[in-house]
Amino acid sequence: GGIITQTPKFLIGQEGQKLTLKCQQNFNHDTMYWYRQDSGKGLRLIYYSITENDLQKGDLSEGYDASREKKSSFSLTVTSAQKNEMAVFLCASSIAWGGADAEQFFGPGTRLTVL
Amino acid sequence: LAKTTQPPSMEAYEGQEVNVSCSHTNIATSEYIYWYRQVPHQGPQFIIQGYKDYVVNEVASLFISADRKLSTLSLPWVSLRDAAVYYCIVTDWGSGTYQRFGTGTKLQVVP
Numbered sequence: 001g002g003i004i005t006q007t008p009k010f011l012i013g014q015e016g017q018k019l020t021l022k023c024q025q026n027f028n029h030d031t032m033y034w035y036r037q038d039s040g041k042g043l044r045l046i047y048y049s050i051t052e053n054d055l056q057k058g059d060l061s062e063g064y065d066a067s068r069e070k071k072s073s074f075s076l077t078v079t080s081a082q083k084n085e086m087a088v089f090l091c092a093s094s095i096a097w098g099g100a101d102a103e104q105f106f107g108p109g110t111r112l113t114v115l
Numbered sequence: 116l117a118k119t120t121q122p123p124s125m126e127a128y129e130g131q132e133v134n135v136s137c138s139h140t141n142i143a144t145s146e147y148i149y150w151y152r153q154v155p156h157q158g159p160q161f162i163i164q165g166y167k168d169y170v171v172n173e174v175a176s177l178f179i180s181a182d183r184k185l186s187t188l189s190l191p192w193v194s195l196r197d198a199a200v201y202y203c204i205v206t207d208w209g210s211g212t213y214q215r216f217g218t219g220t221k222l223q224v225v226p
Contacts, residue, residue: 035216041218042200042202042216042217042218042219043159043202043216044216045215045216059215090158090159097206098145098147098206099145099147099206100147100164100166102147102149102164102206103149103161103164104151104159104161105161106157106158106159106160107158108157108158109157109158
């Protein structure tokens with residue numbers, strides 16, 4: 001088995017601040033994802049990385065940057081925090097990004113609060 | 116990438132079998148069907164995936180219609196722990212697109 005670790009668990013920032021969320025996985029999975037989930041809503045894909053040197057934009061990439069530092073880690077930066085983006089940010093990984101090996105394993109999330 | 120449509124909510128009594136449907140009328144031949152569930156304050160958890168016909172595992176079974184436009188997740192003997200939001204998504208192996216989570220089906224279980 002493996003695990004996905006997200007740090008920090010809770011992140012409080014000021015409006016306009018640049019904030020970074022980190023994700024580590026020890027599954028040795030190729031593909032990693034960042035999602036945002038607003039309260040009571042479904043998940044929206046921000047960025048994903050199919051392999052170690054890849055970076056792809058999802059539906060909600062504006063206002064965010066991402067970095068796949070190595071196979072096991074994937075970071076997300078909120079470039080300028082806004083009050084309307086208070087949400088839980090979920091990191092996930094999968095063996096592959098499509099087909100029969102796209103089962104995603106999720107981390108516990110980082111809850112972002114913007115003051 | 117096929118869009119999925121699910122009922123927004125369902126209710127069942129403990130011990131009942133629950134069937135959650137998902138429509139994916141534009142599903143492509145390369146797409147697989149995945150089901151996840153999410154309980155409050157946790158990330159989604161994979162339940163089952165399939166391409167066609169019938170798939171079963173220790174948690175659930177998945178029936179996919181012959182034309183693959185409809186899938187049904189079946190949960191036998193639900194308990195209060197099965198109360199969650201259930202998401203049906205499709206993945207595409209080769210088109211360069213990616214799976215999207217919709218708003219899912221919120222299952223309430225009544226004691």
